[in-house]
Amino acid sequence: MADLKSAAPLLEVEDLRVHFHTPRGEVEAVRGLSFTLGRERLGIVGESGSGKSQTGRAILGLTAGNGRITAKTLRFQGQDLLSLSPKQWRAVRGARMSMIMQDPKYSLNPVMTVGDQIVEAYRQHHRVSAAEARQRALAMLARVKIRDPERVFATYPHEVSGGMGQRIMIAMMLIPEPDLIIADEPTSALDVTVRLQVLAILDDLVRERGMALIFISHDLPLVSSFCDRILVMYKGRVVEDLKASDLQSARHPYTQGLLGCLPRLDHRQETLPVLRRDPRWEHGTLEEVMR
Amino acid sequence: MNKPMTGTATAPQGLRGWLRTDTPQSRFQARMGRLWFGWLTFRRNRLAMLGLSIVLLLCAVALFAPLLAPYNPVQGVLNDRLQAGSAAHWFGTDNMGRDILSRLIYGARYTLMVVVLVAITAAPIGLLVGTVAGYFGGWVDTALMRVTDIFLAFPKLILALAFVAALGPGLENAVLAIALTSWPPYARLARAETLTVRKADYIAAARLQGLSHARLIVGHIMPMCTSSLIVRVTLDMAGIILTAAGLGFLGLGAQPPLPEWGAMISEGRQFLLNQWWVATVPGLAIFVVSLGFNLLGDGLRDVLDPRAGGNG
């Protein structure tokens, strides 16, 4: 892993800002976010509204129509993302970076078969015959541990369960073999029983293909067990950036608060503490907050 | 209990202040305050204001027709028949030598009458059927909605034609026929609104206080349906005007010599080639008034029923 990290970073983000124009005025969802990403698995943790999902969308250039992105640097594999034409964007999206969305119930097209949607993802970036694309899609379905790919290929999204829907989503987003995959709460819409199964499949595929992963979640323990590095976001900013293995020694009171809110098995807790917020977290750097 | 942030000293005084207060003293004040804010939103929409002006103008013209009309709308001067527009007759005269402008002015009364009569008959029928069906559910709902569907399955104009045939031609019967054919969509709408509030806690609370079904429907459920119903009725008014004019055109609505706009078009038809104004001018009047109601309805929808809006 060390030699991979020493290579040029895959993704460089410096001072990323996402503004939304709403009838009630300008809202800044992401406020000056900076990080670099190698071929590693990065977790972005934060509560709802912390801007973590908007960060993922901004990297893919898919901020909603009333939003605006600014950044000092937004570079992917040395390419400046801010100056891409729509056509250049299409060559990047799907082929080189992709995103797994939250709820397969809404994120799969209800009137297209599962197979057609996977084939579309592949043929968008590879000039192959329909028959070959079909073979690839079937193989990919098998890779996400779907036992009867032929049958699932012909089904419609409403006919499959949430867990299977998410495996289909993974197959669809990984089939063009992107270098970076962003997973936006990929398991929070699923039953607890199938979450681990889906995560294991995702983990296997990411490791095996040496892809970089940005894992966006509100679930700190999940992220820490799954990722190499963690960014903790609060109100549109990164408040702490640390290795997953160092989580227990987190310094920022917000991170500590998040950890403190979790029930623990090793000693009794009558009530879980409620996170107490400090307005300084919204603007201060880690050093300032610690002072 | 808590003082408003602005403080009483900086709050605007007088009627405006009374309307804009954060802490209304009565239900009436709260309601008026809401209306005031709705009006502020509405006023920003220029097209809606145009629609409102057209509708108000229609009302004024209808009200003051005898003062505004330069000539008698029914009695003509045969020597002046089929004249083109001039200083004496702005829109010319028809085949009986009657001044078209005067007939248009008096015709506003019939248009307004049709709209108002249809609205005050069809909307309450629909509201009653819809709220009762939605509130009670079960077989009441099934039966009432089945009847509604039967009326909806009928083509509107043909059903109106059949009713007029049964009742005999005339403006009142045309109104009745249009009302009888236009209530089903309101019933559907009121039922849908009722279903969304039926299970609400405040309904249950009112029920626990021992309110009768009738008072619950009239006092608590019907008010929830009114804003979307008002929007819908306003948007339908243009259609009602067009249907009434169509019946008049076919000779089944207002009878000559009444200056109803649709009937005027029908009378002017035979002079279309050489005296085009006789048939076209009343059509423009119908168009302008329908447009006014459509613009007003769109504007009202944006204020009262923003969910249903689509015109951003």
Next chain:
Amino acid sequence: MTERAEQGGPETASPSRSGARQASPGRVRLKRAGLLLLRTFGSLAVTFLGLLIITFLIGRVLPIDPVLAAVGDRAPADVYDRVYHEMGLHLPLYQQFFDYVVKIFQGDFGTSVLTSRPVLDDIVRVFPATLELATIATILGVLLGVPMGVLAAVHRGRWPDHCVRVLGLFGYSLPVFWLGLVGLLLFYMKLDWVGGPGRLDAAMEDFFEPVTGLILVDALLQGDMEVFWNAVSHITLPAALLAYFSLAYIARMTRSFMLEQLAQEYVLTARVKGVSEARVIWRHALGNVMVPLITVIALSYAHLLEGSVLTETVFAWPGLGSYITSSLLNADMNAVLGGTIIVGGVFIGINLLSDLLYRLFDPRARR
């Protein structure tokens, strides 16, 4: 909705199950589809029955005496009584209604006083004219209205959107008969670009022998291009007029459906995959818009089949609308009520068709 939720459950959700156990859910599905079809037909039958009740009642409460209408007012009293009994007017109302329904189902709508022919024959003769007009207008309305609605939604708040909005506002505000008259004045009388009222020039009508009654089809079948182009010149204006009203409605509905779909998550998914914007709009979003749009198109078609009453009057188009109106003005109630039933029946039939098409386009409703 509940059916969908059932299917989402873990039982049916794992297609990897062995074939032997899939046989039974398949049969359940078949049974459910059968039930659904039965229910649809049942509700249609009830609606149709209601339609008959209303026409029957209108016929009864009518101030026109059906006996007098048949025998004329100079007939002697014994003839009047005989006809009164022949018509079954002495029977109780429910029996009269039963006889009425039986007759309708035998295709007996009575005889038209005006044409002294069975009403059904008359309707079969006039219906193709209406059908031809409404079909052409609907095709034009869909071909133009759907793309316009899509463009308005995609360019929301910009000029394509404003154009569609203005077009829609005018469509909802203009009296169709007036626009028809103005069209005739301008394009026929002044400019002479199109044919006038009627389906063909009067001279041609006399020696043209209809087969299907759809003149455009007949002329092509007979290879008579002169008649064909003449018919085209006559149908252009009324068809364009009706197409405009249908277009205004379809475009407005398409726009609002499209806005709703473009905000859905699967659209974002498609964009993440790198799918081109054109494909996102025309394949992904429009594919989903087609589902509710079918109902809208069917409704607009059904309205054209009935609502061309005014257009047919203006253009002297010998269709169902003209037939019903002229019968009405001549107090020919058999013809009016027969026509109303047919129109209502067509309306119900189109609703059924749209229901079936809906199932075809929406996989969620298919099973």
